Amino acid sequence: WTGDSQTVYAVADGDKLRRYTREATGHGLSRTEVDSSSLKATGIQDPRISVLSVSRDGTRVAMIINAQVYVSTLERGGGDGRDGGPDTVRLGTPVQVGRELGPTVSVGWRPDGSLLVGTRAFDGPVWTVAVDGAEATRLSARNVTPPVVAVTDTGKVTYILDERAVLQLEDDDESESDSENAIWREVPALQGDRAFPVIGDN
Incomplete structure (x- = not known):
């Protein structure tokens, strides 16, 4: 979903990107096929999107394509699709970031516009990555059992x-003098359970 809760993007068959927008009546969703021909620019013979995350403003996407992180833009054209006018959306040229992370399995947007990435690596299961790829920071691995299959961030937590449960790390933990020693803790209400963490707007 985009930040305004009016539009949701979905991937079908790994290479078909679709956009669903609430109709003006408030009932039902209208579907738009997103032009994703730019996936060819990755140079991958058979590019497959396994994870898609849209920025809060709905203008950018982060993707896991064949276990690597890519970012791109969503380029709008035509009408808004809600008043009968034409509406087109095109995926911009994907750019790979976080090459040093190795195989990745999850990605999401942080409130500051950077990326949060989960991997299969025991020595670096969670990373933050600048959207331009200029910087990648490894977060603590303590108490984390890869793979990290879902990630999200409120700006404070x-x-x-991971393989066992939903874990949380507060900003105060990350800002310790040695942040790599910060300990991930199970979410109290979900101890022992595996659930997909979803953060809603206040």
Whole structure:
């Protein structure tokens, strides 16, 4: 979903990107096929999107394509699709970021516009990555059992879903003098359970 809760993007068959927008009547969703021909620019013979995350303003996407992180833009054209006018959306050229992370399995947007990435690596299961790829920071791995299959961030608390449970790491923990020693803790209400963490707007 985009930040205004009016539009949701979905991937079908790994290479078909679709956009669903609430109709003006408030009932039902209208579907738009997103032009994703730019996936060819990755140079991958058979690019497959396994994870898609849209920025809060709905203008950018972060994707896991064949276990690597890519970012791109969503380029709008035509009408808004809600008043009968034409509406087109095109995926911009994907750019790979976080090459040093190795195989990745999850990605999400942080409130500051950077990315939160989950991997299969025991020595670096969770990372933050600048959207331009200029910087990647490894977060603590303590108490995390990869793979990290879901990630999300409120700006104050980071949540992940690893092999065992939903874990959280507060900003105060990350800002310790040695942040790599910060300990991920299970979310109290979900101890022992595996659930997909979803953060809603206040």
